[in-house]
Amino acid sequence: MALGQAGRGRGDGTSWGIAPLAAALALTALATSIAGSEPGDAKGPAPGPSAKAPAPPAARPAQPRIALAEGSTESRSVVIPDSSRALAPRTAAAANPDDTSSIGQALKLVARCRETYQGVSDYTCTFYKRELIGGRLSKTHVMSMKARSKPHSIYLRFEQPAQGREAIYIEGQNKGKLLAHDVGLGRLIAGTLHLDPGGAQAMEESRHPITEAGIGRLIDTLWNRWSVELKPEDSTVELRDDMMIGDRKCTLIETIHPRPRHHLMFHKVRLFVDQELGLPIRFEGYDWPRAQGQAPQLVEEYTYTNVRLNVGLGDRDFDTANPAYAFGRF
Secondary structure, eight states: OOOOOTTOOSSSSOOOOOSOOOOSSOOOOOOEEEEOOOOOOOOOOOOOTTSOOOOOOOOOOOOOEEEEEESSSOOOOOOSOOOGGGOOOOOGGGOOHHHHHHHHHHHHHHHHHHHHHTTOSEEEEEEEEEEEETTEEOOOEEEEEEEETTTTEEEEEEEESSTTOEEEEETTOGGGOEEEEOSTHHHHHHOSEEEOTTSTTTTTTOSSOGGGOSHHHHHHHHHHHHHHHOOTTTOEEEEEEEEEETTEEEEEEEEEOSSOOTTOOOSEEEEEEETTTTEEEEEEEEEOOSSTTOOOEEEEEEEEEEEEEOOOOOGGGGOTTOTTSOOSOO
16 A cells, blocks of 8 residues: 655645545535534522522533534634644653653554454445645545445445545456546536546545545554654654544544654644544544644544444445446436
C-alpha cells in the first residue's frame, strides 16, 4: 500500500494511507458541525424573603463530546486543550519515562484493534470525511458504506453531496477498476464508469484511493507508521478514556511531534477508539503550524458512525447488477 512521501501532508496530494474513498467525479459538500457540548444549568425560582436558598448541587465534570450533526455551522474538532503550541523540542536524555509508557499504551491499544478486526468479516456504517485538497479544506462528505474484509470490497452511496452517486471496488476483480456512476444528466450520458482507482479522475477530490478505504486499512496503516514514528525523543502521547463521538464512548490517543522530520507525516494525530466495538471510529491528522502562534492545520478527518459488524454481506452487495443500486445507463 502506497504511503506517500513522509513529512509532507500540506494538501499537496500526498497520503498517509488512511482509510477514505476515491470519488469518481468532483464533489461538493454538506458541512457537518463537529462541536463539544456542555450541559445547561437548570435554575429554579428565586427563594422568598424568608426562605433559604438551597445549596447548589455538586458540580459534575462535563464529559467531552464531539457531536455529529448535519448543518452549516462552522466545524470545530478540538475538544480538549491543544497542548501542541506549548511543546518544545526535547532530546532522548530528557524524555519523560511517562511518555514512553504512554507510547506503549497507544501501541498496545492499536494492537488490540488489529486483533479485534481479525474477527470482522464485514460491516456497514455512515462515513464522513474532510480533507485538505489543493490548500483548501473541503466541506464534509457523507456516504453510506458497506465493507467486506475478504476480498477487500467497498460499496459507497453518496448522501451529501450528489445524493445517489455510487461506487464499488473489489480487490482482484473488474480488472482492478473502480466502478462508479454519477447522478442526473451525467449518469444518463456516461452510464457506469470503469476508473483507475489511483487515476486523476477518481482522485480529483480525494487524498487517497478507494483501495485504502475502510476501518481495517486504517488500523494497519496506524500500526505500521506508529511503530516507526512514536519515539520518546520526538513524540508526546496522551490518552484519555472519557471522550464521546456522538453517543459512543471512546478512548482518545493524541500523538504530537513538535518538530517536522523526514519520516513523520503529521504534526498531530487524534484517534478515537470505540470502547464497545474495540475499533477506531474517528481519525484526525494535522499539519505543523506554518508560523509561530498559528493553530495546526487540519489535513484529514474521517469518522465512521452507526457501525454494524458482521451483518452477512455477500457478493450481491458489491455487484452493479444489484436491483437496489442504480448502476447502468438508464
